[in-house]
Amino acid sequence: MLSKNALAVVTGGSSGIGLAAAERFVAEGARVVISGRNEEKLQRAAQTLGDRALPVVADAASQDDMQRLYQTAVDHFQCDVGIVVANAGVSRQTPVPETSLAQFSDVLNVNVGGVYATVREALPFLARPASIILVASLAANQGTKNFSAYCASKAAVVSLAKCFAAEFIGFDIRVNSISPGVANTPIFESLGMSEAQLMQWSNVIPMKRPADPAEIAAAILFLASDASRYMTGADLAVDGGMSGISPF
Ligand SMILES: NC(=O)c1ccc[n+]([C@@H]2O[C@H](COP(=O)([O-])OP(=O)(O)OC[C@H]3O[C@@H](n4cnc5c(N)ncnc54)[C@H](OP(=O)(O)O)[C@@H]3O)[C@@H](O)[C@H]2O)c1
Numbered sequence: 001m002l003s004k005n006a007l008a009v010v011t012g013g014s015s016g017i018g019l020a021a022a023e024r025f026v027a028e029g030a031r032v033v034i035s036g037r038n039e040e041k042l043q044r045a046a047q048t049l050g051d052r053a054l055p056v057v058a059d060a061a062s063q064d065d066m067q068r069l070y071q072t073a074v075d076h077f078q079c080d081v082g083i084v085v086a087n088a089g090v091s092r093q094t095p096v097p098e099t100s101l102a103q104f105s106d107v108l109n110v111n112v113g114g115v116y117a118t119v120r121e122a123l124p125f126l127a128r129p130a131s132i133i134l135v136a137s138l139a140a141n142q143g144t145k146n147f148s149a150y151c152a153s154k155a156a157v158v159s160l161a162k163c164f165a166a167e168f169i170g171f172d173i174r175v176n177s178i179s180p181g182v183a184n185t186p187i188f189e190s191l192g193m194s195e196a197q198l199m200q201w202s203n204v205i206p207m208k209r210p211a212d213p214a215e216i217a218a219a220i221l222f223l224a225s226d227a228s229r230y231m232t233g234a235d236l237a238v239d240g241g242m243s244g245i246s247p248f
Helices: 016-027 039-049 063-077 101-125 148-171 186-191 195-204 213-224
Strands: 007-011 031-036 053-057 081-086 126-135 173-180 235-238
Touching: 007 016, 007 063, 007 101, 016 031, 016 039, 016 081, 016 213, 031 039, 031 063, 039 053, 053 063, 063 081, 063 101, 081 101, 081 213, 101 126, 101 148, 126 148, 126 213, 148 173, 148 235, 173 213, 186 195, 213 235
Parallel strands: 007 031, 007 081, 031 053, 081 126, 126 173, 173 235
Antiparallel strands: none
């Protein structure tokens, strides 16, 4: 499905959806660079991927880190980058009365600034054709109590995909976003949610279960591959029916 030896960069590739995407890319014969801030976690993930994977510690919200990441990727694998998955993201509860502007901005800095830096710093290193996938969320379109920073950040990600797609259309660079609903990843631990609570939450999902990260990775692979060559500026919902099916 991917061109042989394609080089993919996956930010936040040490865990959850990013790691599942990296696993899928490697299984398809690609080489992959994964990034994250926690070196130990990143090294552990890279070991599971084997020698077609290169871990690079980098904060997605740092232009310098992202520039260094792409330079390292291209130097190491001696080819340009054909696929970028801007996946790194954080989720935090931000009830309005208890959340300062600085705390609100922290979430936007990673989830929106990080996506911007990931795409901007990729440009000099991109192969042609190239496919960029931004990981947004169902939350982009659903107001959620206590999650204004996260929801607003993901609405911005969907918008960025459309704006980047418009700007790069003449350069053989496609940009799409993907909007998972609920996927079973460690992001919920960071919110203090247990697996039992996650499963309870899943009652509102028409398919009655959260996604396995591999199911999100399959859709990322589709957007990365030539099979989606006529798609750009789209947002792909992979949410067990949450956005399309009424609960009534
Ligand atoms: N799970 C879901 O239900 C769901 C639903 C919709 C959308 N999403 C989105 O999917 C993406 C992946 O989430 P996930 O559920 O797979 O969560 P996860 O398992 O917590 O993974 C998040 C990844 O992002 C990395 N990361 C966080 N901040 C970073 C930064 N500033 N720079 C570089 N890496 C950073 C983390 O590593 P370090 O902490 O080591 O940096 C980790 O590798 C996120 O954008 C999330 O919003 C998830």
